[in-house]
Amino acid sequence: xxxxxxxxxxxxxxxxxxxxxxxxxxIEVSLLFDEKGDFTTNIALKFSKIYKQKPSDLAxxxxxxxxxxxxxxxxxxxxxxxxxxxxxxxxxxLLNFQNNRFQDQSSVNIEFVSxxxxxxxxxxxxxxxxxxxxxxxLYQFYGHIVTREYYVNxxxxxxxEFLSSILFHISSKHNLNLPYQQFYKGxxxxxxxxxxxxxxxxxxxxxxxxxxxxxxxVNFAIENLVNQSLKTLKHSGINFDQITYETSIVEKxxxxxxxxxxxxxGLVYHGQLHDPKDFQGTKKDxxxxxxxxxxxxxxxxxxxxxxDGTPTYFANDIAYHVDKYQRQYSKLINxxxxxxxxxxxxxxxxxxSLYPEVNFSVVFCQIVNLKRNNEIQKMSKREGTIFELDELxxxxxxxxxxxxxxxxxxxxxxxxxxxxxxxxNKENPIYYIQYSxxxxxxxxxxxxxxxxxxxELSFELKNLIKKxxxxxxxxxxxxxxxxxxxxxxxxxxxxxxxxxxxSSAKSNPNSKFLDDNNNLSxxxxxxLKKYQLVISEGLGILGIKxxxxx
RNA sequence: GGUUCUGUGGUGAAACGGAUAUCACACUUGACUACGGAUCAAGAAUUCAGGGUUCGAAUCCUUGCAGAACCGCCA
Numbered sequence: 001x002x003x004x005x006x007x008x009x010x011x012x013x014x015x016x017x018x019x020x021x022x023x024x025x026x027i028e029v030s031l032l033f034d035e036k037g038d039f040t041t042n043i044a045l046k047f048s049k050i051y052k053q054k055p056s057d058l059a060x061x062x063x064x065x066x067x068x069x070x071x072x073x074x075x076x077x078x079x080x081x082x083x084x085x086x087x088x089x090x091x092x093x094l095l096n097f098q099n100n101r102f103q104d105q106s107s108v109n110i111e112f113v114s115x116x117x118x119x120x121x122x123x124x125x126x127x128x129x130x131x132x133x134x135x136x137x138l139y140q141f142y143g144h145i146v147t148r149e150y151y152v153n154x155x156x157x158x159x160x161e162f163l164s165s166i167l168f169h170i171s172s173k174h175n176l177n178l179p180y181q182q183f184y185k186g187x188x189x190x191x192x193x194x195x196x197x198x199x200x201x202x203x204x205x206x207x208x209x210x211x212x213x214x215x216x217x218v219n220f221a222i223e224n225l226v227n228q229s230l231k232t233l234k235h236s237g238i239n240f241d242q243i244t245y246e247t248s249i250v251e252k253x254x255x256x257x258x259x260x261x262x263x264x265x266g267l268v269y270h271g272q273l274h275d276p277k278d279f280q281g282t283k284k285d286x287x288x289x290x291x292x293x294x295x296x297x298x299x300x301x302x303x304x305x306x307x308d309g310t311p312t313y314f315a316n317d318i319a320y321h322v323d324k325y326q327r328q329y330s331k332l333i334n335x336x337x338x339x340x341x342x343x344x345x346x347x348x349x350x351x352x353s354l355y356p357e358v359n360f361s362v363v364f365c366q367i368v369n370l371k372r373n374n375e376i377q378k379m380s381k382r383e384g385t386i387f388e389l390d391e392l393x394x395x396x397x398x399x400x401x402x403x404x405x406x407x408x409x410x411x412x413x414x415x416x417x418x419x420x421x422x423x424x425n426k427e428n429p430i431y432y433i434q435y436s437x438x439x440x441x442x443x444x445x446x447x448x449x450x451x452x453x454x455x456e457l458s459f460e461l462k463n464l465i466k467k468x469x470x471x472x473x474x475x476x477x478x479x480x481x482x483x484x485x486x487x488x489x490x491x492x493x494x495x496x497x498x499x500x501x502x503s504s505a506k507s508n509p510n511s512k513f514l515d516d517n518n519n520l521s522x523x524x525x526x527x528l529k530k531y532q533l534v535i536s537e538g539l540g541i542l543g544i545k546x547x548x549x550x
Numbered sequence: 551g552g553u554u555c556u557g558u559g560g561u562g563a564a565a566c567g568g569a570u571a572u573c574a575c576a577c578u579u580g581a582c583u584a585c586g587g588a589u590c591a592a593g594a595a596u597u598c599a600g601g602g603u604u605c606g607a608a609u610c611c612u613u614g615c616a617g618a619a620c621c622g623c624c625a
Contacts, residue, residue, distance in 0.1 A: 028566075042568055045605065055605065078569040079605060116625065158625055246625095273623070288623060299553060299621070306623040313625045341554050342620045366555080367619075408563070411555070413618070415562075420575085425588055427575065435588055443585055477566070489564065492573075503590035506581070514585045550588080 001070075001094055002473065005029045005039055005084065012065045013043070013051075016058075020050055030473070031466045033497075037075070037083030038466060044080040055080025088457050092523050094469040095530045102476065103143040109324055110136050112335035113233065114151040117222045118162040120188055121229050121389040124337060127365045127414070129389075130405035130543075132335040133238045134484045135363065137541045142479055147329070150230070150240045151320065154222050154247055156313060163218040167209070169193035176204060192221050232390050236398050237543045244323075246316055254319040255311055258354065259289060259304065265353055267292045273303055296349035299342075318350045321360070325351070331359045333482070338366045338411075363482050365410050371417040396421045399544050403430040406542055407488040429492045430544070436495040437535050437546045439502060440528045443513045447520040455524045456510040460501040465527065467494045471534045475541070484542070491538045498531060 006027050013022050022043075029041045044059035051058050059076045068074055072085040086094075112132025115125050136146045161183035170193050171178035196217050197204065203213050230240065262268045270287045286307040291314075293302045304315040311319075324332055336343075344362055351360055370377040370387055377387070393401050400421045407429065408414040426432050455461065471490065478486040505511040513524045536546050 028568095030566095034570095036569075040569090045568070048605075081569065118625095153625055156625055161624095286623085290623090297553090303623045308623085310623090312623060314623095317625090338555080338619050340620080345553085364555085412563085413556075417562085420562095429574080431588075432574095435586085439586060439589090446585065481566080485564085489573080493564095496573080499589060500591090502585080503581090503587085505585075506587095506590075512585055518585080520585090550586090 001086075001090075001097070001469065002029050002031075002039070005041070008067055009041060009043060009062065012062045013047070015065050016061050017051060022047065022050075031470050032083065033463050033466060036077060038086045038462070039084040040077075041082050041084075042080075044076075044082055048080065091457060091462060091465050092526065094465050095526055097469055097472055101142075101472065105143045105145060106330035107145040107147065107328070108139050108331045108333065109147045109149055109327070109329040110139070110333045110335070111149040111151055111324070113229070114153070115229060116158060117152050117154055117225050117229075118158055118184060119186070120225065121232050122386045123368055123370055123389060123392060123416070126389050126392060126401070127368050127405050127410075128335045128337060129233055129236070129238055130402050131363065131365055131410050131484055134402075134406055134487075134542055135333065135335070135482060137543060138475070138479050138484065138487075141475065141537070141541055147242055148238075148240045149242045149244060149324075152222070152226055152243060152245045153313070154219075154245050155250060155316070156246075159218060159222070162221070163214060165189055166193045166196055166217065166221055167214075170197045170204065173197075174204070177207075178209070192224060195224060196221055232393070235390070236393050236401060244320070246320070249316060249320045249323055250311075252319070252323065254322055255315055258318055258322060261354055262291065262350070267295065267350075267353055268304070273301065291346065291350060293346040293349055296345060296353075298345040298349065302346045314346060317347060318354075321347065321351050322354065325355055325358055325360075332361070334360075334362045336362050336364055338364055340364075361482070363410055366413045368405075369413070369415045371415045372419065374419075376415065399430055399434075400428070402543050403488060406484045407492075409483060409485050429488070429495075432499075433491050433495040433535065433539070434547045434550060436498040436502075437532060438548060438550045440498065440531055441548045443520070444525070444528055446514060446518050447525070448518040449520070450522055450525050451519045453515070453519070453521045455513070455521045455527075456508070458501070458504060458508065458511050460497070460504045461511065461527075464494075464497045464501050464531070467497045468527075468530050468534050471538070475538070487538050487541055491535060491542075494531075494534065494538075 006024055006029050009027050009029070010022065010024055013020070013027075026046075027041065027043055028046070029039055032038055032040050044062060045055045048055040048058050053061070056076055056079075059080050059082050062082060063074050063076070066074060070087060070090050072087050074082060074084050077083050110132055113121070113125055113129045115121055121129075133148070136148050139146045161181075164180045165182050165184040166189060167178055167180040168182040169190055170176065171180060173190075173193070174197065199220060200213070200217055203209065203217070209217075226243070230243075233240070259268055269290055269292065271290060272287065273290065288307055289304040290301045291304050294300065302314055303312050304318075305311055321332070340362075341364060348360060348362075351358055370392075396404075396418065404416060404421055420427055422428075424431050471494075474486055474490040478484060501511065505513075513528065514520055532546070539546050
């Protein structure tokens, strides 16, 4: 019906002035859930200038030429809104809307989590994990072929320090006197060190480890952590299609070609930036390769090579994204934590200067605080008070975990209130939604016969029908904007309207779905089934199964 | 100091530039021999402050104030 009104409005506008071309996308029609009407459009306000008319006059012209057979009345309201009142007999038509849903089967790459392989996943990774997975579901909902990708940064200093920390533990526990320092602390390092020791026992017979032996050990340790992380994610319903290691990107040796390309565009020079923190040696012999990211509004130019000639993290990251681009996705989406906010400019400008047509976007997830007993829990790696993701999921359950990670806009700070999440009542939205679904199911199960009687079109019933009709609009909007919280909010509000309708039957028995003999009208049946379908689709995108019984 | 984000009832949050700013909690009332009360109904805001753009601003621009994240040749 929304689309029908839209196209009728387009015809009206065209008949008013054929020389003006307004595209269907510019015509906004939305639903009303109060006494003002059932549908509304602002086009008379929006286009009054183009048509050189006062908004109210334009609205009048539109109404005069609008095919009004489906409507009780169409009126001008406020400064120039046009409100439509649907005839009662057409309400149940609003439930049939999903026949020609938008489809786009192009392939999309969504990269998320991509945690450093030097420790277990914790709360901070959890939000990006869910947002990435739900976004993937959303793209799949519209037919896209989605690759969920996990990137492992297994090179660089952090890896050396990680290895050193493991060997330090082995050395001190088994009195081996190996020359390694401790960087990372924590129980998981000790456990990992033990595993490495068990697996490579014979290596430690000699007093010194070769480079090759070190490599074996660190790879084993990384593999172990990555698998553990993937297992944690799998437990919360997240499965990756592709794991990409930084080393495999390095092996492809894309960097020289990339630097050459950027050089051609005048975006690379050799020289010096400020002294790095651990700078050693003389300045003269330390010319590095630098990307001119200030051309794109970045604060500073960024190094592509370090003073020892090896590529920076940034350099390898360009190569990684070039690699992704070359795999021919129509769209690349990254989910990043807020700590990468300042990193976007340099990466996207490098990527865009290489491939101006690239469709690359980043969805940022802000910090999550853990709230318990009404207090924000301070978390610190040093004090060992990091809350591992595994524990969180165990404590609150997958459904709660997934829902609550989605119900705030991704770029706002969020407090995850453990006590609230564990409640089983209205305060917990996911519970409230599931309860409405179970209620609808109980009616369907109690039904003796489906009959062709009429159900009274109360205010509450109309609202619920309209809400169901609105689903397509909401989910499409959520997809266009990469904002998954819109779905969570829709579900909550749909459930609220369902409960309202349910309770209205207390004061108005005609609003009951079932009659005294447990007969259900056809209309009511199609309403309930459609409600279940919409809720199932919405929860499905969030990765949650609806409950038939609770 | 720079870059980016945020500022909405007592609290936590919603709101493609649209009408009377929505939801939950807390607080105050009212509704249960129930199609599952695990619910429903009723009650509160000068949207941080000033200026601008617009028919129309929580939303866009600008100034100020307050808070957060980031600001290595670390990843």
